[in-house]
Amino acid sequence: MTIQLGIFYILAVFTVWAAAVVVLGKNIVRAAVALIFTFCGMAALYVLLDAEFLAAVQVLIYVGGITILLLFAIMLTSRISSATARVINDQVVLSAIAAAGILVGLIYAAMRGIPALSGPPRLPETTPFLGRALLTTYALPFEVASILLLAGMVGAIILARKE
Amino acid sequence: MITFARLSEQFYALTAQWGIPWIVPTLVVMGIVVGVIVAYIAVAAMFLIWWERKISAHIQVRFGPMRVGGWHGWAQSIADGIKLLLKEDIIPARADKVVFVLAPMVVFAASLATYVTIPWAPGLIVKDLNIGLLYMVAISSLTVVGIVMAGWSSNNKYATLGAMRSAAQAVSYEVPLVLSLLGPVMLAGTMSMGQLVEAQGGTWFGFLPGWFVFPQAVAFLVYFVCALAECNRLPFDIPEAESELVAGFHVEYSGMRFAIFFLAEYANMVVVAAIATTLFLGGWRGPWLPIPGLPAEVSRGLFSLVWFQVKVYFLIFVMMWLRWTLNRLRVDQLMDFAWKILLPIAFANLIITGLVVTIWK
């Protein structure tokens, strides 16, 4: 049991528990707060995988931006604190089968060891590597993502404007 | 070179030699670090509260605390702290207890976590992460989450509105803040806080110290203004204003919980000033003299420690000065200012800096 493995187990349990609260929680606000913990747990797991830049950006964007947005949406909906989310709905059987199938596939893949998934190269610093990659090899997806974001922003502004 | 990193590594090696499992020295070091940082925050916050009262008093032709503890009321903060500790812990009847209790913890934890990468002196950083600056900015954005949680869980319409205002303000001002920080990062070529200070050695034109504030004055001003907004200080203190219509996100908090919000605000101020000092004012750099009886490195370290504190507290003084001189911006004016003025300026600065750096190198 190395340090990394021990920490990994702690973080994994924490993240999965938080995710379970998100999915199974009846109180929507508590679920949103649990989502924050889930994202933080994932950021910590990224650090374990040596993707420190990604971890910081995960916290900055997901926790600092998207969950705020989520909380805004929840708080601006009237009478939401009294509404309880339905945990089980009509598609529970189908989704259980699908989830179990994915789980089996993942375990199989982990045990078999898909070459493409075998451990990332240990880079001393991922940030310059990411920066260079985004602007050279992956420039097109980068720009397309920016345009998509722009479209989203413009759409949001138009929808929110009062005529 | 005596650095904290090497010292702790030597400590780990020593305990491994004695056969103690790895977990013990790790926890010991972590405990010491957290203890020192919390003690620093506590003392700094107490000092800052007293100092704020003194500064505001002298700006307002008054004296401020004069009696508690004798000389200029230095023990006033301690007395206030004891008072807050002894207050009744009130949780509103229909508040969401879990979130209500959790909110101040999140805010304080976020403030606390940013102290890890502050370079206090050469070699004295808890952990010189290679994404140090990004880490600090990312963790600071967690305070917004705590604020929203606080406002929501208070079961008070005004607190919720205040929290949302605060969140909108913080999120809006984060963008020009990060952009303005990228200028010095480009000049230094690294996001590591320790290396950012190292990169500010040398001089400009032979006589100005090699700080980044000189080529990046605009970025410094943008950063400073955004920092005021992130700390919810006047002129951006709508979230806390009592005379505005909405009272603020911490209106339902009393006693120790309120004290934690308060503490976190001052801790935040120190962090924000520390980032500004590190990136723009040369961090711990400053003239030093060898102290007889100590190795040169140690005396340099001591002087650097002092210089860092001097710069940080000077910036905090400016923040306090502004608070007691200016009035509040209206909410929409605040947003206008962030998105229509600060953001374009920050972008322009980024582009120009990028061009200059590319051409020069």
Add this chain to the structure above:
Amino acid sequence: MDTREAPIPVGTTVMMERTGETMEEMYVNMGPQHPSTHGVLRLMLKLDGEVMTDCIPYVGYLHRCHEKIAENRTYPQVVPYTDRLDYLASMSMNFGYVVAVERLMGQKVPERAEHMRVILAELQRIASHLLWLGTFGLDLGNFTIFIYCFREREMILDLFEAVSGQRLNYSFYRIGGMAFDFPDGWLDNCRAFLEWFKPRIPEYDALVTDNILFQKRLQGVGVLDAKRVVDWGLSGPMLRASGISYDLRRNDPYSIYDRFDFVVPVFDTCDVWARFLVRRQEMLESVKIIEQALDQLPAGEITAKMPKTIKPPAGQVYARTESPRGELGFYLVSDGSPKPYRYKVRSPAFCNLSALPEMMKGYLVADAVAILGSVDIVLGEIDR
């Protein structure tokens, strides 16, 4: 005040209301205990998002049956009650009342007393405007201007305490003159204060007037154009901020105001900024008036020979004076007895406040505090 919408019970803090197919409208309650309503005023703001669509003031929390009480008091006994009308400008309230009674009686007042009246009334105007400026800045988040203004106001209050024995409700004016003469050294102290005060206004300018953040909060807010101002019957700085040059000290002079040379400040942007500038300039003009009155102060009696019981002849009078808030009117009906038959106060703040709903419509809720502050209300006078 619009009482159609009274069904909202006192004590409701917020109501979310869905009005058919229009957007969600919300009522937000400001007061009666609120740091910015300057007294026990309750404002019900109807909001559409951040924009105010209506504002319903609820007054009466400070009603003390002032006018009815006066019917059961002799004329001199009413004077202390007038102090408590606009308790921030007690001298002006006294002044208005005694002018009314003297006009009813046809009583002449000695010269020295007239000068004393003007000096004290103008000092009171400065004190009232200082308090207004301090609290106005405080509402907007500037704590320092509050302390600075109160520092000067304390000096004026010291002067008032020396002359009348009181810091707030002086009851100093008497029908036919004044209560006491100036104590020794008071005139020098007054001049010293004026010398101290003159460079203070530039100091305030550096802090607030020239501050772009301050200007941005006030310019273009709470606009009420000249026609509407006259329609609503506003007076005082509210009137002069909309371009109408009307000051009772100039247009309908009472006491000895026609002897003094001063400028009536008028600005025409009709917004909160103009009202701010009017009051600021009025302080400087009051300094001029006081200096002239001090120079012209004759020796003499401070009160005329008055009968033991003051029984004005039967008749009625409406006497108006310029209080710091506007046209203060006293309507007195006498039936020849020592007690007034009917006594009515035309309160400037009450009339100014009635225009508040129109001034608030269409502005952001964050401007509510600024607009309310610019009206300069005192609840004692509004509720009587």
